[in-house]
Amino acid sequence: MRKIVIAGNWKMFKTQAESENFLRGFLPHLEETPSEREVILCPPFTDLSVMSKYLHGSRVNLGAQNVHWEENGAYTGEIAAPMLTEVGVRYVIIGHSERRQYFGETDETVNLRLKAAQKYGLTPILCVGETKQQRDAGETEKLISTQLEKDLVDVDQTNLIIAYEPIWAIGTGDTCEATEANRVIGLIRSQLTNPHVSIQYGGSVKPNNIDEIMAQPEIDGALVGGASLEADSFARIVNYQ
Ligand SMILES: O=C[C@H](O)COP(=O)(O)O
Numbered sequence: 124m125r126k127i128v129i130a131g132n133w134k135m136f137k138t139q140a141e142s143e144n145f146l147r148g149f150l151p152h153l154e155e156t157p158s159e160r161e162v163i164l165c166p167p168f169t170d171l172s173v174m175s176k177y178l179h180g181s182r183v184n185l186g187a188q189n190v191h192w193e194e195n196g197a198y199t200g201e202i203a204a205p206m207l208t209e210v211g212v213r214y215v216i217i218g219h220s221e222r223r224q225y226f227g228e229t230d231e232t233v234n235l236r237l238k239a240a241q242k243y244g245l246t247p248i249l250c251v252g253e254t255k256q257q258r259d260a261g262e263t264e265k266l267i268s269t270q271l272e273k274d275l276v277d278v279d280q281t282n283l284i285i286a287y288e289p290i291w292a293i294g295t296g297d298t299c300e301a302t303e304a305n306r307v308i309g310l311i312r313s314q315l316t317n318p319h320v321s322i323q324y325g326g327s328v329k330p331n332n333i334d335e336i337m338a339q340p341e342i343d344g345a346l347v348g349g350a351s352l353e354a355d356s357f358a359r360i361v362n363y364q
Pocket residue numbers: 132219288292293294295296325326327328346347348349350
């Protein structure tokens with residue numbers, strides 16, 4: 124059975140005070156949310172502890188935006204899995220295109236992070252997706268297939284979420300057609316050994332397109348950036364029809 128998973132990736136937005144303010148506005152909307160939908164918020168590291176306390180007893184789970192593969196060590200600027208689990212984090216985004224593009228993330232380091240996350244009981248959300256140039260050159264399928272092949276070496280597919288995020292659709296308002304996202308996600312699924320992995324779509328998901336996206340049979344949820352920063356907007360997405 125594939126789970127529906129809606130996650131908000133706050134990227135480098137929101138102080139602790141702003142995160143609490145968001146939760147005050149957001150949590151009451153969850154009374155309308157069907158219980159089988161998994162709702163996740165992935166704030167900056169500094170918000171995790173305060174949000175964990177605020178969310179105690181609520182159905183919202185916390186995710187981080189990165190994790191290192193070592194348990195500790197001289198890795199300035201990185202974060203280790205036990206530091207995340209200690210403050211109640213259950214999920215972690217790995218291999219987001221912004222990490223790959225700006226911070227030298229490779230399929231090899233993505234693979235190391237995925238295995239470390241699972242070792243410490245975190246559920247990784249692995250991001251894959253093509254650039255505009257790769258899409259225009261007809262390389263989408265090949266690129267994603269290679270990413271999956273390299274990223275998933277020795278990764279446990281029973282504790283994994285995948286997000287298909289076409290890079291050209293991230294933060295641009297240029298959403299991938301729902302039927303096209305459905306097609307690519309079907310291809311991703313055909314490459315997995317576990318048919319029960321939930322696969323999200325990410326890239327300019329908004330209140331006005333979530334219903335169409337979630338109506339697609341292969342799409343099991345959404346990884347939402349900009350539209351997860353406002354309580355009302357993210358609530359509308361979580362409460363899609
Ligand atoms: O992780 C989220 C994605 O990068 C999508 O961001 P966006 O919804 O702002 O396009």
